[in-house]
Amino acid sequence: MISKEVHENLKNASWIRRMFVEGSKLREQFGDENVYDFSLGNPYFEPPKSVTNKLREVVNADIEGAHRYMDNAGFKDVRQKVANAINRDIVKPLGFEHVLMTVGAAGGINVLLRTVLDAGDEVIIFAPYFAEYIFYIKNHNGVPVIIKTDERNFEPDLELFEKSITAKTRAVLVNSPNNPTGVIYSDETLKKLGEILTKKEEEFGREIYMISDEPYKALVYDGHVVPNIHNYFRHSIMVNSYSKSLGLAGERIGYIAINSQFEDAELFMSGLAFANRTLGFVNAPAIWQKVISDSLEESVDISQYQVRRDLLFKKLSELGFEMVEPKGAFYLFPKALEADDVAFVMEAKKFNILLVPGSGFGYPGYFRISYCVDLGMIERSLPAFEKLVAYYKNK
Ligand SMILES: Cc1ncc(COP(=O)(O)O)c(C=O)c1O
Numbered sequence: 559m560i561s562k563e564v565h566e567n568l569k570n571a572s573w574i575r576r577m578f579v580e581g582s583k584l585r586e587q588f589g590d591e592n593v594y595d596f597s598l599g600n601p602y603f604e605p606p607k608s609v610t611n612k613l614r615e616v617v618n619a620d621i622e623g624a625h626r627y628m629d630n631a632g633f634k635d636v637r638q639k640v641a642n643a644i645n646r647d648i649v650k651p652l653g654f655e656h657v658l659m660t661v662g663a664a665g666g667i668n669v670l671l672r673t674v675l676d677a678g679d680e681v682i683i684f685a686p687y688f689a690e691y692i693f694y695i696k697n698h699n700g701v702p703v704i705i706k707t708d709e710r711n712f713e714p715d716l717e718l719f720e721k722s723i724t725a726k727t728r729a730v731l732v733n734s735p736n737n738p739t740g741v742i743y744s745d746e747t748l749k750k751l752g753e754i755l756t757k758k759e760e761e762f763g764r765e766i767y768m769i770s771d772e773p774y775k776a777l778v779y780d781g782h783v784v785p786n787i788h789n790y791f792r793h794s795i796m797v798n799s800y801s802k803s804l805g806l807a808g809e810r811i812g813y814i815a816i817n818s819q820f821e822d823a824e825l826f827m828s829g830l831a832f833a834n835r836t837l838g839f840v841n842a843p844a845i846w847q848k849v850i851s852d853s854l855e856e857s858v859d860i861s862q863y864q865v866r867r868d869l870l871f872k873k874l875s876e877l878g879f880e881m882v883e884p885k886g887a888f889y890l891f892p893k894a895l896e897a898d899d900v901a902f903v904m905e906a907k908k909f910n911i912l913l914v915p916g917s918g919f920g921y922p923g924y925f926r927i928s929y930c931v932d933l934g935m936i937e938r939s940l941p942a943f944e945k946l947v948a949y950y951k952n953k
Pocket of ligand 1: 599661662663664665688733737771773798799800801807812
């Protein structure tokens with residue numbers, strides 16, 4: 559018998575999963591061409607050729623010992639190359655000793671939370687949030703504390719943030735570029751978050767970590783830049799992966815990089831290595847560590863995502879949808895055409911459009927469109943969006 563808790567979670571299957579199942583049913587009924595599935599955040603583009611070529615090269619090299627167990631933090635040369643890449647826009651540079659290779663960002667966040675949380679410790683997250691955060695925090699006996707962002711710009715409400723920090727707060731988890739809003743936190747916002755955390759650390763006499771979950775860091779538009787989190791707060795920790803930037807979501811490769819200003823860096827890194835080992839990851843995939851370490855300048859073709867964003871943003875704005883223009887990632891997060899976002903998503907389904915309700919991200923009244931999809935599908939979907947809007951006008 560599975561545990562009561564897991565059973566309960568299965569009963570409340572995530573919205574993204576539910577829409578996936580709905581999509582399969584609709585495709586059977588109407589055919590692939592006539593279903594417009596915007597529900598999944600699965601990178602659409604293949605990895606750059608240089609990355610798959612590098613993979614062949616690494617495999618063919620037949621290096622003795624390349625497939626054995628290693629330091630739980632990963633290969634030293636790989637960690638150094640990752641640190642060098644992070645150092646490009648940093649004030650206090652990192653060394654290999656500040657980097658631990660992980661099984662994607664998801665693995666990284668779990669390793670990190672396992673390392674820092676005592677039972678009952680609070681982790682602040684900003685809604686709308688990546689739904690898995692709630693599970694990750696609970697996995698390690700933490701308590702999620704959810705703060706709603708301002709719907710005009712989806713930036714954190716700093717006053718509310720300050721008030722929400724308690725003697726139990728151990729971390730704040732920020733995600734920029736954001737899933738589901740595409741917002742990039744500005745230099746100004748990060749500075750203020752850092753100042754508030756510094757003040758609260760002094761007040762409560764303990765570290766509060768700023769965890770920056772950055773798997774979309776390379777996916778930015780119009781020349782926007784994602785600020786380096788380590789320049790804003792002493793106890794910052796980056797979690798990143800190559801799932802989106804290199805289209806390697808199924809390969810499970812990423813890293814954690816702590817701020818070099820940590821007073822207890824060595825102990826902290828030992829904690830991370832322990833958590834990586836005892837959570838059963840042991841170390842990040844060996845071959846993929848080698849491949850990405852020589853692909854750090856590469857990226858999937860972002861202009862392809864930009865074309866999709868521009869087309870959908872323009873068309874949906876013309877149709878009257880209210881939304882913030884995403885600066886990064888590959889999602890739009892418009893306001894639903896009725897207050898009940900779940901009811902709205904169900905109505906959209908009648909036009910064969912699959913969306914995810916904002917409730918799935920802790921932000922009712924909105925919905926998410928993932929545009930990491932076929933451009934032809936977006937074009938075919940536009941008349942269906944028109945019909946959906948007309949339906950609401952006549953309702
Ligand atoms: C905000 C956010 N964080 C983390 C992840 C997990 O990414 P990874 O594939 O690197 O584990 C995702 C995946 O969609 C995400 O959207």
